[in-house]
Amino acid sequence: MTGSTVLQARGLSMLYGGERALVRAVDQVDLNVPAGQSLAVMGPSGCGKSTLLYLLGGLQRPTDGQVWLADRRIDTMSERALARLRRDNLGFVFQSFQLMDELTAVENVELAALLAGQSPGRARKRAMYLLDRVGLADRARHLPSALSGGQRQRVAIARALSNEPLVVLADEPTGNLDSAATLDVLRLFEELRTAGQTLVVVTHDPRIAAVADRVIAMRDGAFVDDNRLASATTGTLYDGRR
Numbered sequence: 001m002t003g004s005t006v007l008q009a010r011g012l013s014m015l016y017g018g019e020r021a022l023v024r025a026v027d028q029v030d031l032n033v034p035a036g037q038s039l040a041v042m043g044p045s046g047c048g049k050s051t052l053l054y055l056l057g058g059l060q061r062p063t064d065g066q067v068w069l070a071d072r073r074i075d076t077m078s079e080r081a082l083a084r085l086r087r088d089n090l091g092f093v094f095q096s097f098q099l100m101d102e103l104t105a106v107e108n109v110e111l112a113a114l115l116a117g118q119s120p121g122r123a124r125k126r127a128m129y130l131l132d133r134v135g136l137a138d139r140a141r142h143l144p145s146a147l148s149g150g151q152r153q154r155v156a157i158a159r160a161l162s163n164e165p166l167v168v169l170a171d172e173p174t175g176n177l178d179s180a181a182t183l184d185v186l187r188l189f190e191e192l193r194t195a196g197q198t199l200v201v202v203t204h205d206p207r208i209a210a211v212a213d214r215v216i217a218m219r220d221g222a223f224v225d226d227n228r229l230a231s232a233t234t235g236t237l238y239d240g241r242r
């Protein structure tokens with residue numbers, strides 16, 4: 001079931017380079033992601049998927065347009081406010097996992113929970129709960145170097161959930177994984193979708209897209225197809241701001 005808009009882009013554009021070598025990585029994109037929707041963004045290499053995800057997550061600033069997370073405009077926020085907003089409200093999953101090598105699996109998840117302001121007791125509990133949820137309770141005290149790629153990505157997903165994010169943003173989460181590990185991650189995304197987690201996944205993998213509520217096809221920085229369920233509504237925040 002989807003609800004009001006949790007993530008919104010209006011006329012979002014990202015241009016790289018100077019006048020001679022201008023790349024329109026993202027070109028005038030409008031997007032509403034209702035709460036609870038799982039959205040897959042697909043398209044050929046270089047079409048702007050990752051750039052779009054980074055703009056939506058406040059990891060990069062657009063050259064034009066707006067990004068709203070719930071009722072807050074984020075593209076004009078100070079770096080400090082943006083860092084806080086990401087830490088407290090967003091979960092990121094990257095192709096390269098980006099775990100801290102010197103911390104165990106549980107510590108990686110726990111650190112994110114602590115940084116998001118949870119008490120040490122609650123952060124440890126939540127980290128253990130999430131590792132159990134991703135099927136890694138028995139690997140909690142292993143360092144990332146002692147885990148397989150698929151297990152590392154599952155730790156990264158647990159970490160992304162540590163702050164109970166409004167949205168999880170994932171950039172090619174199965175890009176570095178073999179088939180079996182990809183299936184594990186797929187199952188997790190399917191569980192997240194069922195649990196009503198708002199999710200935006202950039203992927204080349206049609207199997208990931210197949211478990212999403214909505215699939216957007218991108219080409220040359222723009223949306224060329226938007227295939228959504230009838231239940232995906234335009235949200236109240238969007239309507240209120242027009």
Ligand SMILES: Nc1ncnc2c1ncn2[C@@H]1O[C@H](COP(=O)(O)OP(=O)(O)OP(=O)(O)O)[C@@H](O)[C@H]1O
Nearest residue numbers: 016017023025043044045046047048049050051052
């Ligand atoms: N920092 C940058 N400077 C200049 N051009 C860039 C930069 N980052 C990305 N681009 C260009 O922007 C376009 C979109 O790149 P982006 O990485 O978003 O595509 P993508 O669809 O995610 O590709 P892939 O599927 O290969 O990861 C590409 O043409 C790319 O070369």
